[in-house]
Amino acid sequence: MAEGSGRGYPPLDPPIDSPPRHIAIIMDGNGRWARKRGFLRLRGHERGAESLRRITRYCARIGVSELTFYALSTENYTRRPDREVGFLMKLLKDFLIGERQELEDGNIQLRSIGRTEDLPDDVQTELEITRKGSEDHTGMVLRLALNYGGRREILDAIQKCAESHSNSASGGLDQALANLDEKSIRKYFYDPDMSDPDLVIRTAGEARLSNFLLWQASYAEIWTTQTLWPDFQVDHLVEALKDYARRVRKFGAIDPLDRETEETPTPTQ
DSSP: OOOTTTTOOOSSSOOOSSEEEEEEEEEEOOHHHHHHTTOOOOHHHHHHHHHHHHHHHHHHHHHHEEEEEEEEHHHHHHHSSSSHHHHHOOOOOOHHHHOOOOOOOTTTTEEEEGGGSOHHHHHHHHHHHHHHHHHTTOEEEEEEEEEEHHHHHHHHHHHHHHHTTOOSSSHHHHHHHHOOOOHHHHGGGSTTTTOOEEEEEEOTOOOSSTTTTTTTTOOOEEESSSSSSOOOOOOOOOOOOOOHOOOOOOTTTTOOOHHHHHHHOOOOO
């Protein structure tokens, strides 16, 4: 989406030149933010949702094509106290309902990745309504990773491949696995159309992927900040974008400057 092309968003001044195509964000620090202020953890999640809205709007305006948030890991969903998980589900449901007009105004398409079929029925219903209502939008893709784990996604993809070829007449499972490569396995991922993230941002001083997009983020640039997610502002994102713009992405190849040095013969004395 071109800069400023959201239906309800004015252009930015100054514009951001060449933002990453796909930004993925690990939102960390909601609990610590609340604890530092003497609040319940639930208050931190509320403030974290505000940061998500703020960053989503800005990314849509500067022309980011895809924005993926690690909203709820499989570990969070299965190991956190029932009260906290229940609150997160209510917050998610309210977000899905409340953001429909924002998605319309910003021409934003909502998608999700993860085992969403395990979420409460009412949350699944609202997720599908919001997804369906935004599927014709042509701007940025906002993707929520819900009950998501990177290892689980890879295992699920292999299992889906096996199931789809178990009764195949064209060589069966053995042949399918023999022909499986990096390109063909993608069609079994939660969102086959998702591009690899160019930039992964993690807040709250942590510097690990925590089972997030393990396959897709293999060559992503990683930027971390001590800032807790509820305090994450557009200025922090701009700092990350400026740092990203200074990096040279080689994908295993030689830096062009290094290649030029290697290929230039040294004059003999």
